[in-house]
Amino acid sequence: MSTSLTAHRRAGNLAAGTMASIDELKSLCRELRVDALKMIHAAASGHPGGSLSSVEIVASLYFSEMKFRAGEPAWPGRDRFVISKGHGVPTVYAALARAGCFDRSELSSLRRLGSPLQGHPDRIRLPYIEAATGSLGQGLSVSVGLALAERFDSEDYRTYCLLGDGEVQAGQVWEAVMASAKYRLGKLTAIVDYNKVQLDGFVAAIMDLQPLGEKFASFGWHVLEVDGHDLEALRSAFAQAREDERPSVLIAHTVKGKGVSFMEDTYAWHGKAPNEQELERAISEIRSAAD
Amino acid sequence: MGKASRAAFGEALLRIGATHERVVALDADLASSVQTRKFAEAYPERFFQLGIAEGNMIGVAAGLALSGMVPFAASFACFIIGRFEQIRMSVGYNNANVRLVGTHSGIGIGEDGYSQMGLEDLALMRSLPNMVVIQPADAVEAEKATEFLADYVGPAYLRLTRQSLEDLNDDDYEFEFGKGVMLREGADLALVATGGVVHNCLLAAEALSQEGLRVAVVNIHTLKPIDDELLRGLAAESPIMTVEDHGVVGGLGSAVVESLSEIKGARVRVHGVRSYGESGSGKELYAKHGLDAVGIASQARDFLNNDS
Numbered sequence: 001m002s003t004s005l006t007a008h009r010r011a012g013n014l015a016a017g018t019m020a021s022i023d024e025l026k027s028l029c030r031e032l033r034v035d036a037l038k039m040i041h042a043a044a045s046g047h048p049g050g051s052l053s054s055v056e057i058v059a060s061l062y063f064s065e066m067k068f069r070a071g072e073p074a075w076p077g078r079d080r081f082v083i084s085k086g087h088g089v090p091t092v093y094a095a096l097a098r099a100g101c102f103d104r105s106e107l108s109s110l111r112r113l114g115s116p117l118q119g120h121p122d123r124i125r126l127p128y129i130e131a132a133t134g135s136l137g138q139g140l141s142v143s144v145g146l147a148l149a150e151r152f153d154s155e156d157y158r159t160y161c162l163l164g165d166g167e168v169q170a171g172q173v174w175e176a177v178m179a180s181a182k183y184r185l186g187k188l189t190a191i192v193d194y195n196k197v198q199l200d201g202f203v204a205a206i207m208d209l210q211p212l213g214e215k216f217a218s219f220g221w222h223v224l225e226v227d228g229h230d231l232e233a234l235r236s237a238f239a240q241a242r243e244d245e246r247p248s249v250l251i252a253h254t255v256k257g258k259g260v261s262f263m264e265d266t267y268a269w270h271g272k273a274p275n276e277q278e279l280e281r282a283i284s285e286i287r288s289a290a291d
Numbered sequence: 292m293g294k295a296s297r298a299a300f301g302e303a304l305l306r307i308g309a310t311h312e313r314v315v316a317l318d319a320d321l322a323s324s325v326q327t328r329k330f331a332e333a334y335p336e337r338f339f340q341l342g343i344a345e346g347n348m349i350g351v352a353a354g355l356a357l358s359g360m361v362p363f364a365a366s367f368a369c370f371i372i373g374r375f376e377q378i379r380m381s382v383g384y385n386n387a388n389v390r391l392v393g394t395h396s397g398i399g400i401g402e403d404g405y406s407q408m409g410l411e412d413l414a415l416m417r418s419l420p421n422m423v424v425i426q427p428a429d430a431v432e433a434e435k436a437t438e439f440l441a442d443y444v445g446p447a448y449l450r451l452t453r454q455s456l457e458d459l460n461d462d463d464y465e466f467e468f469g470k471g472v473m474l475r476e477g478a479d480l481a482l483v484a485t486g487g488v489v490h491n492c493l494l495a496a497e498a499l500s501q502e503g504l505r506v507a508v509v510n511i512h513t514l515k516p517i518d519d520e521l522l523r524g525l526a527a528e529s530p531i532m533t534v535e536d537h538g539v540v541g542g543l544g545s546a547v548v549e550s551l552s553e554i555k556g557a558r559v560r561v562h563g564v565r566s567y568g569e570s571g572s573g574k575e576l577y578a579k580h581g582l583d584a585v586g587i588a589s590q591a592r593d594f595l596n597n598d599s
Contacts, residue, residue, distance in 0.1 A: 080358070123357075123385055131357060135380040141347045142381055145354020145362075148339065152313065152360060172377070175347035183339075 016099030017068035035094035043111035047087040053195035053254040073127035084139020085164030086120035137170025166198030180247040181220030195256035228252025293458035299430035301326025303437035317364040325365040353381035368393025368409025383419040397536030401573035414541020424515040426450040428489035435466035471518035477505035484534040494584035526557035
């Protein structure tokens, strides 16, 4: 274990790849929200709404569900995670920093020239990223390939793919859904961050996905509907997914901009950075929120 | 007449399957056409039939590559580049070790007409910084190029023909990645060609020699990285006419012009396809578009007569 990781643990951070308690995760989620907003504020651009909605999902993956080693991004036994909704990556960067993959001071370099923390994830510049994304609709196909490759690998691993709800409108997602069922990819779990809002407005108005669960089920998937901000429910759903031989999807009902009253449920904060006052207000709301 | 380059690819892939256990093939309902069926039958566990969904196929290939497999994903050239967004993002930007194989290139496919013709694939594939681009001129070269790609690491595109090709090379031919092949020397004009039309250039050069013209013929099997040194040497000696069964924008002609763009006195004519394709026999289409020996010789005369 690297010295920096030890230091991070002493500083009260969590070890990724182990199962944190629900209370630890709740506290961590507040910090991830703060980190993500600070990063986006410092960059003066980014996507707060979809970063905040996926906080509990990302925290659950890195600090409870996935096999993962900070300091060893190419560890062959790691579980694979593709954040297909690449614009939500600030939350992932914040989680990686909290796990000790790099120093938290690097977070403020988001979107800056030369930073490994690109505006959308880049696996060449940041090896903890499994696949570059940001052109929506492609991450599940890549995840199918990762899950198929596992069958030829001496290591056992699972593959996780976080989809935005808007990107589920893309036809390629359903091509990948069909392929996952055909190849019975039981070690593949997709999570839809179903926050109901996309760049131009409400998902239901732009191109409704409903009935989303029935769609996945009719394509041969194991469907779990879950409150995407309920850490215990997420933990239980991930456990159920592991037990099923079919590919599983967690339809995670979330709130866009979760945790900041003026960012919630609106497309206005899909792709806009908070100014100084807005950041302070947001942090104050997040920190004072009851568990 | 020898084999089509797609057939040679299929046979080489089958052989590679025995020696390279991480090589896998991906298909979008064209295994019989792109000639991966033999591999599929020999190695069913390493063959992935993904249906008529090329975008997904390319993404799945990227995922397989990112976890250490060596995928060949094949379809018609036009359908491969129809999914350029997936190629750009999931393959190129990830530097994924994927071999994309585009068969049925050019108007040479004949009767099926424009919708099945790859006429823009070289332009798009060349545009990605880390994508290497290879187009063999005969069956032997196609086999050797396929063998080369089995061990190459990085994104690659292999362009193949539907139609049978005349043999240019012996079985002991050595494929040298990135190197042009001088097939014939000549100081009055150099025909620089790629793919199935290389043979037609040899015929044209022979016809022109009857008129007293000394015409060189060069086979460019690697379009990217292109053999700058060879091209610059040629440009110093004679005018160059590029010949390809591909649109005149972005293919071999563009690659040669780019290579020579800072070379004083270099003269290049780009000869290729200048319209959408259409139905007809491959032979008729080559005659109509000036890609048979007669048409190439005629273009060459016109080019040399316009020497200013």
